Every structure is written in structure tokens, then in C-alpha cells.
Amino acid sequence: MRAIHTLYDHIVVGAGSAGCALTRRLVDAGRTVLLIEVGDRDDNPAIHDPGRLWELWNSPQDHAYTTEPQRHASGTQVFWPRGKVLGGSSALNGMIYVRGHRADYDNWAYQGAAGWSYDEVLPYFKRSEDFEDGASYYHGVGGPLPVSRNHSPNPVTAAFVEACQDYGIPYNDDCNGQDQLGVNLIHRTIRDGRRVSAWTAFVQPVLDSALLTVTTGAAVTRVLVDGGRARGVELLHEGRTTEIRCEGDVILSGGTIGSAQLLLLSGLGPADELRTLGIGVTADLPGVGANLHDHTLAPVVWESARPVPQGTANKLEAHYFAKSEPTLSVPDLQPLMSHVPVPVPDVNVPEEGHGFSVLAGTIRPLSRGRMWLRSADPTQAPALDPAYFSEPSDLAAMVRAVQQVREIGEEKSLGDWRAREVAPGPYVRTDAEVAAYIKRTLLSYHHQVGTCRMGIDRMAVVDPHLRVHGVAGLRVADASVMPSVTSGNTHAPAVMIGERCADLILGAQL
Ligand SMILES: Cc1cc2nc3c(=O)[nH]c(=O)nc-3n(C[C@H](O)[C@H](O)[C@H](O)COP(=O)(O)OP(=O)(O)OC[C@H]3O[C@@H](n4cnc5c(N)ncnc54)[C@H](O)[C@@H]3O)c2cc1C
Missing domain, CATH: 3.30.560.10 (Glucose Oxidase, domain 3)
Known part of the structure; x- marks a missing residue:
């Protein structure tokens, strides 16, 4: 994984279900991307063996x-x-x-x-999919994600x-x-007896691309907002704090807990609560953390x-x-x-x-329900x-x-x-x-959603283009934007959200 050294088109925070799909589509479109993951590489053999999924709970790869x-x-x-690993919850889930x-x-x-x-x-579900039964009105083939x-x-x-x-x-x-x-x-998202996470499906195949930089073991602690626009992120990596900037959008794909936590730490949330914690208010967004x-x-x-x-x-x-x-x-x-x-x-x-x-x-x-910060400490x-x-x-x-x-x-x-x-x-x-x-x-059932709800009302956090209300250049793309949880497991919908976010950024549409 390349050293962080340059200015990127985009920064994606979180290499989970949505973040990996999004990163892949941006790279395929010729954009330079820095993908930042707080967890480590997916070296634990239990990740790849579908029979060992419960061993991953409370492991170093679990936020727990x-x-x-x-x-x-x-x-x-x-x-x-x-x-808490490359692949995010798709590296721990039931497939x-x-x-x-x-x-x-x-x-x-x-x-x-x-x-x-x-x-x-x-069309976005179909674009990701490589379905064993072949193509049909409801199913796709040739996409990065095998469904068997x-x-x-x-x-x-x-x-x-x-x-x-x-x-x-x-x-x-x-x-x-x-x-x-x-x-x-x-x-199932299994091929040849092995788990296929969003990381192995979407990002690993393009890891050699000069357009892509991936950093692991690095926590984003704040979005840098300047003049009403997101300009980059603050990163805690190996005990050092760094600021990294990008030209285009910063996209939070930290998941239902991680993305809302990061917005709150960045002063984007219910103003009164932020002030009580000593966090400066960037935008009063009462819906951040609600609707959990x-x-x-x-x-x-x-x-x-x-x-x-x-x-x-x-x-x-x-x-x-x-x-x-x-x-x-x-x-x-x-x-x-x-x-x-x-x-x-x-x-x-x-x-x-x-x-x-x-x-x-x-x-x-x-x-x-809701989630909230206990303190301004990002850890x-x-x-x-x-x-x-x-x-x-x-x-x-x-x-x-x-x-x-x-x-x-x-x-x-x-x-x-x-x-x-x-x-x-x-x-x-x-x-x-x-x-x-x-x-x-x-x-x-491990299907937490909703803390950065998409919508047009006062409590909505992102608009239907996944742009955070009140700040330019900042989007959220993961399970947190779901207004209400889908009727079933949430990995495929999170991947679809990542796919759609890429097209919204690129101005493309299927
Ligand atoms: C045990 C378990 C079993 C499940 N079983 C299934 C199943 O069988 N089928 C199914 O469809 N769904 C299942 N799910 C749900 C599904 O996996 C999740 O809904 C989906 O993966 C969520 O995707 P996401 O992109 O929103 O977030 P995630 O995949 O959780 O990705 C978020 C990533 O962001 C990283 N991150 C967070 N904050 C930061 C930060 N500040 N800086 C840097 N990185 C950060 C995290 O470490 C993580 O890697 C399961 C989930 C779990 C936990």
C-alpha cells in the first residue's frame, strides 16, 4: 500500500461494504482516491473461511x-x-x-x-452482481460480487x-x-468455498492502480471544513496527527456508527449537544445520530x-x-x-x-433510538x-x-x-x-442503520445525492443513510449505496 504523499481527487473514509464499492467505481472512472481504514489488513484466516465467522467476534478485527x-x-x-478491517463488516458478516x-x-x-x-x-444491484444462475430481469452477471x-x-x-x-x-x-x-x-457471497468481502470483490483487484492509495490502521478523527466546504480530513496514524486534503468530495463510509461519530466530532450535529462537549459547531444538524x-x-x-x-x-x-x-x-x-x-x-x-x-x-x-458522543475524544x-x-x-x-x-x-x-x-x-x-x-x-441481527438519514426534512442529514446538508464537498455513503432499514440483510443494500454514490459524484446514471 502506497505512502500518503499527494493531493487526491477524493478521500473515502472506511473500507467497508459501501466504501469499497464506491472506491472501485471512482478508480475505474479515472479518479485518484485515498481510501482510509482504521482497521488492519484482512490477514486473519478466519475471515476467509465461511465456517469460522463467529471466531471473528471480539477479535482485533471487530470494533465490538x-x-x-x-x-x-x-x-x-x-x-x-x-x-474493523479491510472489508469492514462484510469481512465479519454471515455472507x-x-x-x-x-x-x-x-x-x-x-x-x-x-x-x-x-x-x-x-440496475445498481445488478451492476455489482455476478449471479451463478446467469443474467435475468432481476440479476446481473460479470459484476465484482459473486452471488452463489x-x-x-x-x-x-x-x-x-x-x-x-x-x-x-x-x-x-x-x-x-x-x-x-x-x-x-x-x-451467498461465497466463491470456491471462500468468503468474498467487499474488499476482495471490489478493491483488491485494482490495488495495483496508480490512482489508488489505501492506508490501514489510520483513524480519521475530523473532517476539515473551511469556508463551508470540506477540504480534507485529519488523520491519526501511528500516534501522529496529519492533515490530508483533496480536490473533490470527501466521502464518509465509516458505517452507521463510524460516520455519525465522525460528523459529530467535526462539529456537524445537534448544536446544543456539541457545545456541551466543547466541540465547535460547524453546522447545526439535529438528525445526526438520531433514527438509529x-x-x-x-x-x-x-x-x-x-x-x-x-x-x-x-x-x-x-x-x-x-x-x-x-x-x-x-x-x-x-x-x-x-x-x-x-x-x-x-x-x-x-x-x-x-x-x-x-x-x-x-x-x-x-x-x-439514537447514538451520541460520550466525549470529544475520538478514541x-x-x-x-x-x-x-x-x-x-x-x-x-x-x-x-x-x-x-x-x-x-x-x-x-x-x-x-x-x-x-x-x-x-x-x-x-x-x-x-x-x-x-x-x-x-x-x-x-447486526443491521444497524439510519444515523445519517437521507431525506429533505429538518432531521435529514444528507440529501438524496448523499450530500451532507449545510456543508459542500462532503457526502456520506453507507448503511447510515438508510431512512428505514431494508427488509432483510444489509450488506447488498450498502454495496448498492456505494455504487450509486459513485454515479452521483461522476454525474452518471444507469
Ligand atoms: C456479525 C455480522 C453479521 C452480519 N451478517 C450479514 C449477512 O449475512 N448479510 C448481510 O447482508 N449483512 C450482514 N451484516 C450487515 C452488513 O455486513 C452491514 O450492514 C454492512 O457491511 C454495512 O456496510 P457499511 O459500508 O455501512 O459499513 P461497514 O462495512 O461496517 O464499514 C465501515 C468501515 O469504516 C471503518 N471506519 C469507521 N470509522 C472510521 C474512521 N473514523 N476512520 C477510518 N475508518 C473508519 C470501519 O472500521 C469499517 O471498516 C452483518 C453484520 C455483522 C457485524
Whole structure:
């Protein structure tokens, strides 16, 4: 990786899902780019082996955040792993490729994000993609990001897919196609048995380009704003502070936590809060850090009646999309099957090979929280409060998800595999008991979004061109700009945001 020595067209902060896609497209267009990542290179072999993803939690490649005690979830503090490495969270994630529902994007556009309707973002998903089944109306080929199918699922996963159908959930071969509803084997960002992160897909292939400089182990601590325009960044690298300037836009792709933290440290946020911390106000942007939200999970675990084989890929092989209430217009549940028993607080779960799990999950939360700085020290983690279940309907949907998953676990097709349910277990039966169990065992689905919300209202942080309100030459491109979380996993949407940001900067359009 080249020494930092020159003036660049662009500085991209954060080599995660969006930052890598954006960097690649800018370099392809002939722009000089400095890509700055606070984490290190992706040398840890566990990153590349899809079966070892849980080893990465609390590793040096993990920012390893924890939320504030959750007021509406019995005070539980929820662990939030986040990538701190080339590839960002795409180097730590479950490798599940899901775009979300058409309605997600149409709703963004309806709320003021012109240009982000489903029909307008679909070409960007397709441009990134290299789909194993070939090109179609919904899928692309030849893009940097391989999307593959699982041709040898674990037999207990295959039985789960059958059990969902016994229960009445339709089989859907392609939840990224015309319809999302139904059960299927997951589409994955895996090629030849190895994880493909945004870094390995987008940036590694152009690392030799003279237009690209990548620096690792360097934290951006402030955006330099002069005369109402972003001119560069302040960088903390090997104990030294440096200022680096660029000609064109500075783009923050630090993720939902990193980008909002950086705006606040740069004096872009709620003016009163910034003054209290002794940070000079550059622009009063009350929405920075607000609108923090996430998807939730709760574990259901069974002991198996016979040994469960190890599996050949990642440990998350199937999922289904369903509605917690038949009257809903779109799915709000996405439970996730794992052929290993996941840990549950205060429960003796079976060892690997002797059980299996389904993580009951919801994907259309209405609860909204916020994040804020504890101090002006850039090395101190911000306070994170997603306010899980502050909207009671979110807890009700989770209860329905857990009860539905337990009913599926009792279906005929899982009969040969199921010995007994160990969590929640036989003493947790009523909806009230399940709600208490969910609050106690609550897990994040790791889909935090929304702290630099895109829009046109007073609380919006960026406009539909991803430009920060009130400062020229500064954009945000990552999961933080999502006005509301997409209905599914968020890596593919974050990549799409990076792709679109590049075209917005270049003045191009698909
Ligand atoms: C454990 C886990 C499992 C997940 N599973 C899935 C899944 O299976 N499928 C899916 O679609 N999604 C999944 N997700 C979610 C998905 O990976 C993220 O939503 C997505 O990667 C976010 O992309 P991003 O570009 O917003 O941020 P990130 O990918 O998190 O990138 C941000 C980068 O910026 C860097 N950075 C931050 N601040 C600074 C700074 N000041 N200076 C320099 N660098 C900085 C960070 O270190 C990081 O590398 C998972 C996430 C996690 C954590």
C-alpha cells in the first residue's frame, strides 16, 4: 500500500461494504482516491473461511460495541460486532445476500429520497452482481460480487426447508427476485468455498492502480471544513496527527456508527449537544445520530435425535420470509436456520453436532433510538441506544416469530432430527413468557442503520445525492443513510449505496 504523499481527487473514509464499492467505481472512472481504514489488513484466516465467522467476534478485527441497557428489554445490553478491517463488516458478516423488498426503496423515495425507488436502484444491484444462475430481469452477471447458491445443504437444513413447507410457507427459489415471501436456501457471497468481502470483490483487484492509495490502521478523527466546504480530513496514524486534503468530495463510509461519530466530532450535529462537549459547531444538524435502528433476533434451539453433520459452508444456510399477521402487505419476519446450537444465556445448549437452532427474527421495526458522543475524544466509543421494543408492536412481532418457529420445529419433516426443544424450552409457553424470554436473550441481527438519514426534512442529514446538508464537498455513503432499514440483510443494500454514490459524484446514471 502506497505512502500518503499527494493531493487526491477524493478521500473515502472506511473500507467497508459501501466504501469499497464506491472506491472501485471512482478508480475505474479515472479518479485518484485515498481510501482510509482504521482497521488492519484482512490477514486473519478466519475471515476467509465461511465456517469460522463467529471466531471473528471480539477479535482485533471487530470494533465490538455494546449497547446501552435496553429499557424495553429488561435492561439487556446487546453485543454489536462491527468490522474493523479491510472489508469492514462484510469481512465479519454471515455472507447472506438479500436486497430487501421492493416496498423498502419505494418508501424511501416516497419519504423524499428521489432517485432511490426500487426501479431506480435495481440496475445498481445488478451492476455489482455476478449471479451463478446467469443474467435475468432481476440479476446481473460479470459484476465484482459473486452471488452463489448452496448445492449441498446440511441435511438438517434441508429438513427445515421441508418443515416450513409442511407448515404452509411456500418454497421461493429467489427471494431477490419478483417476490420475497417464502423459504429458501440462502444466496451467498461465497466463491470456491471462500468468503468474498467487499474488499476482495471490489478493491483488491485494482490495488495495483496508480490512482489508488489505501492506508490501514489510520483513524480519521475530523473532517476539515473551511469556508463551508470540506477540504480534507485529519488523520491519526501511528500516534501522529496529519492533515490530508483533496480536490473533490470527501466521502464518509465509516458505517452507521463510524460516520455519525465522525460528523459529530467535526462539529456537524445537534448544536446544543456539541457545545456541551466543547466541540465547535460547524453546522447545526439535529438528525445526526438520531433514527438509529436495527433488526432483532431470539434463539430457538433443539437437541437433535441424531448427530448433525458439520456442514460445508457458512453456518447459516436457510431462511424464510413471512408475515406475523396475514393482513400485512409485506413480510416482517426473516427467521434464520443454523445447523449448530447457538449459545443461550442460562441454558445448557447441546454441543455442536448434537443440536440445531433457528434464530427468530423480525425485519420491519418501528422502534427508533439514537447514538451520541460520550466525549470529544475520538478514541472513545459513542453511546448506542437502538431503543429496541420502544414500539410495542416490534415485541409482538418477535413473539409471533418465536412461536411460529417453534411450531415449525414440531412439523413432520423435522421428526427424524428433533429430540426436544431446549430453548425457550417447555416452561416458556404463553406469549407473556415468550416476551420475557426474548427480552432476556435478545440478539442483534447486526443491521444497524439510519444515523445519517437521507431525506429533505429538518432531521435529514444528507440529501438524496448523499450530500451532507449545510456543508459542500462532503457526502456520506453507507448503511447510515438508510431512512428505514431494508427488509432483510444489509450488506447488498450498502454495496448498492456505494455504487450509486459513485454515479452521483461522476454525474452518471444507469
Ligand atoms: C456479525 C455480522 C453479521 C452480519 N451478517 C450479514 C449477512 O449475512 N448479510 C448481510 O447482508 N449483512 C450482514 N451484516 C450487515 C452488513 O455486513 C452491514 O450492514 C454492512 O457491511 C454495512 O456496510 P457499511 O459500508 O455501512 O459499513 P461497514 O462495512 O461496517 O464499514 C465501515 C468501515 O469504516 C471503518 N471506519 C469507521 N470509522 C472510521 C474512521 N473514523 N476512520 C477510518 N475508518 C473508519 C470501519 O472500521 C469499517 O471498516 C452483518 C453484520 C455483522 C457485524
